[in-house]
Amino acid sequence: MAEKKVIAVVGATGAQGGGLVRAILADPDGGFAARAITRDPDSEKARELAALGAEVVVADVDDEASLQRAFAGAHGAFCVTFFWAHFSPEQEGEEAANMARAAKAAGVSHVIWSTLEDTREFVPLEDDRMPTLNGRYKVPHYDGKGQANHFFTDAGFPVTFLQTSFYWDNFIYFGMGPQRGDDGKLSITFPIGEGRVAGIASEDIGGAAYGIFKGGEQFIGKTVSIAGEHLTGAEMAAAFSDAIGEEVAFNAVSPEAYRGFGFPGAEDLGNMFQFTTEFEDSYCGARDIAASRALNPGLKSFEQWLDANAARVPIP
Ligand SMILES: NC(=O)c1ccc[n+]([C@@H]2O[C@H](COP(=O)([O-])OP(=O)(O)OC[C@H]3O[C@@H](n4cnc5c(N)ncnc54)[C@H](OP(=O)(O)O)[C@@H]3O)[C@@H](O)[C@H]2O)c1
Numbered sequence: 001m002a003e004k005k006v007i008a009v010v011g012a013t014g015a016q017g018g019g020l021v022r023a024i025l026a027d028p029d030g031g032f033a034a035r036a037i038t039r040d041p042d043s044e045k046a047r048e049l050a051a052l053g054a055e056v057v058v059a060d061v062d063d064e065a066s067l068q069r070a071f072a073g074a075h076g077a078f079c080v081t082f083f084w085a086h087f088s089p090e091q092e093g094e095e096a097a098n099m100a101r102a103a104k105a106a107g108v109s110h111v112i113w114s115t116l117e118d119t120r121e122f123v124p125l126e127d128d129r130m131p132t133l134n135g136r137y138k139v140p141h142y143d144g145k146g147q148a149n150h151f152f153t154d155a156g157f158p159v160t161f162l163q164t165s166f167y168w169d170n171f172i173y174f175g176m177g178p179q180r181g182d183d184g185k186l187s188i189t190f191p192i193g194e195g196r197v198a199g200i201a202s203e204d205i206g207g208a209a210y211g212i213f214k215g216g217e218q219f220i221g222k223t224v225s226i227a228g229e230h231l232t233g234a235e236m237a238a239a240f241s242d243a244i245g246e247e248v249a250f251n252a253v254s255p256e257a258y259r260g261f262g263f264p265g266a267e268d269l270g271n272m273f274q275f276t277t278e279f280e281d282s283y284c285g286a287r288d289i290a291a292s293r294a295l296n297p298g299l300k301s302f303e304q305w306l307d308a309n310a311a312r313v314p315i316p
Contacts, residue, residue, distance in 0.1 A: 004033040005075035007213055008108075010061060010099065012036030012054070013045035015169065016080050016114055019206020023296075025052050032213060037070050061095040067102035076213050077103045079152075080114040081145065087265065089137060089144025096148035104155055110216060111152060111159045112209050117283070118146025119275045129278075130255065130271045139272045141265075160212050163225035165287055166276075167202040168305045175263070177313045178240060178248045186315070187251040188240065190233045191258035191270055195277035197236070198227035198287040201300045201309075211295030226295065227287035229302050239302050243310035 007024060011017030013036070024034040036054040038046045050056045059070035061081065071077050079099040081092040096113065103111050119139040125132050137143040152159040171177040171188075178186040190197065208226045212219045231239075233250035240248040259270030276283045293299045300308075 002031065004031055005213075006033045006035050006055075006073060007076040007078060008035040008037060008057075008071050008074040009078045010037050010059075010067075011078075011080045011082065012049060012056075013038050013043060014080075014082075015167065015202035016164070016205045016209070017078060018045070018049070019203040020078050020209045021049055021054050021206070022052070022203070023207045023210035025054060027210070028053075030210075030214065032075075032210075035070070035074060037067075061098060062091075064098040064102050067098055068105050071102050071106035071108055074106065074108055076110045076112070077106075077108045078112050078114070078209055079103070081148075083141040083144065084265070087140070089134070089140045089147070092141075092144040093148045093151075096145070097151045100151040100154075100157065104157060109158055110213060110220060111157060112162050112212055113149065113152050113159055114162050114164060114205070114209075115145040115149055116142040116163055117275075118143050118149075119271070121146075122279050122282075123275060130274050131259070131267065133267055133271065139275055140268050142272060142275075158220045160219040160221075161223040162205075162209060162212065163223060163286065164205050165198040165200040165225075165227040168199050168228075168302060169202045169309070171313045172309065178244075178315055180316045185249060186240075186246060187249040188233065188237055189251040189253055189258075191253050191255040191273045192233055192277045193252050194232055194234075195280050196230040196232050196284055197273075197276065198230050198284050199236075199302060200226060200228040200292075201305045204228055204292075204296055204299050207296035207298055208292060215295070223286075224291075224295070225286040225288075226292040227284070227289060228292065228299055228305070229289060230284040230287070231302055236302065239306055240310070240313075243303075243306035244313075244315060246315075 059066035237250035255274035
């Protein structure tokens, strides 16, 4: 059998990268091998990946030389940054540049860069429908990724831009699950009115990335945008009610109110939901469900995600 093509995966112990490592390892005849990149090979998650059959190597996205070593000899590299670890679009840019330079130096044949829209192409800074944040962004955790795309294309790089969606896992890990009001009733809160949110099981992002690596050449130079479903707040609340056996209402608030909630990132997320709602046609339109399923046949609907995960959502 031909030697397997190695895919070096940044963020392998996390959501996106972990899904990709598991997708590669779940397809032993697929012709690909997984190289899991971590800062700590002794962590429980890194050991789990090694036990599944991944090669585990050490690198840090803030250390270009370590990335170059980790990418050496790889056919592909999956590149992602970690906005919520530092809240800095500038740092994301530096990390993207490090990964692009390292992949180029290592001669990688196909890079997937996990990115998002630069929302300023839709809402210029002078547009006051939403506040400008940090002096030069509308949605910092989107804009920083979008403005870093050029690092991968500047040198005619073999890259696919993967635009992801809102993780349903945020209901578990990001404090977005149902809250109990003073009236004792549960609700989920989003500033989206009757708009739709493009969402996805975070594990399915890696499955789609695997589909892109398998598709190879046809995806180079392309932007691929993925989602599992486009759902209104009322639809998500109804699905939650069914899943947990207790009524969950949808609490629509204004983007202004959401921005004022005060948790770290509230303004960023308030702007994000306003952007995705006001540009729903192009945002959801780009994230075609059938095309996402073609890349990842196991793509879950929200209901399927809830079947598997509702018990993990903290219910107060
Ligand atoms: N939450 C959402 O709804 C959503 C939706 C779309 C996009 N995103 C974007 O997804 C990105 C995060 O991806 P994720 O959710 O897959 O991350 P994650 O689950 O938080 O995983 C992060 C992993 O990356 C590793 N890591 C952190 N800092 C690192 C560094 N400096 N160098 C190397 N590895 C590092 C850590 O592994 P070790 O500790 O093992 O090194 C960690 O396990 C963010 O930029 C966010 O904006 C999020």
